Amino acid sequence: MNLEEKNSREIEDFLKSKGAEVVGFASLEGIRNVPKEYPNSILIGIPIEKEALKTIYTDDQSTYVEAMKSLALQLNDIVLEGEDYIKENMNYNALAMSRERVAKDFEGLASKIPHKTTGTRSGLGWIGRCALLISPTYGAALRLSTILTDMPIKVGTPIDD
Structure with missing residues (x-):
C-alpha cells in the first residue's frame, strides 16, 4: 500500500468513526x-433520513428543518475533528470548510469551493438538473462538507459529464 492509499484509508476510517x-x-x-496550499480535498457526506424528506411537501416541514439543522451541526463537528486529526496525528495541513469559516472567510454562506465540486472531482456523483450533487446511492439526499488539505491522498476519478 502506497502513502496515498494509506493516508486515504486512515482518514476515511477516522471520519466514518465520527459519523460520515x-x-x-x-x-x-x-x-x-x-x-494553493491545499491542493486536495476530502468530501464528507451524511444522507438525509427518508422520514424527514417525506415532510418537504407537507404543511408541517419542521421534521425536515430539524433534520437539516442536526445534520449541519454533525457535519461541522466531523470536519473540524477531521482537520484536527490530520494536523495532529498525520502531520499535514488541513482546513475544514466549517460553517463559521465559510460565513466569515467567504462573505456569506456560499463557499468559493462548493462541496458539490469536490463531490464531482472525487467521483462520488454528478451535478443534476437541480444543481445539486447526485449520488448513485443517495440521489440528492446527501448533506455535504469538505476538508481542504495538502495531504497526499488517492483521489477518485472526476465525473465531468
Missing part, C-alpha cells in the same frame, strides 16, 4: 479560488 457515511477524495488542481 460517504467519504471521497479529490484533486482540486485547475479549480479557481482554491488556496
Whole structure:
C-alpha cells in the first residue's frame, strides 16, 4: 500500500468513526479560488433520513428543518475533528470548510469551493438538473462538507459529464 492509499484509508476510517457515511477524495488542481496550499480535498457526506424528506411537501416541514439543522451541526463537528486529526496525528495541513469559516472567510454562506465540486472531482456523483450533487446511492439526499488539505491522498476519478 502506497502513502496515498494509506493516508486515504486512515482518514476515511477516522471520519466514518465520527459519523460520515460517504467519504471521497479529490484533486482540486485547475479549480479557481482554491488556496494553493491545499491542493486536495476530502468530501464528507451524511444522507438525509427518508422520514424527514417525506415532510418537504407537507404543511408541517419542521421534521425536515430539524433534520437539516442536526445534520449541519454533525457535519461541522466531523470536519473540524477531521482537520484536527490530520494536523495532529498525520502531520499535514488541513482546513475544514466549517460553517463559521465559510460565513466569515467567504462573505456569506456560499463557499468559493462548493462541496458539490469536490463531490464531482472525487467521483462520488454528478451535478443534476437541480444543481445539486447526485449520488448513485443517495440521489440528492446527501448533506455535504469538505476538508481542504495538502495531504497526499488517492483521489477518485472526476465525473465531468
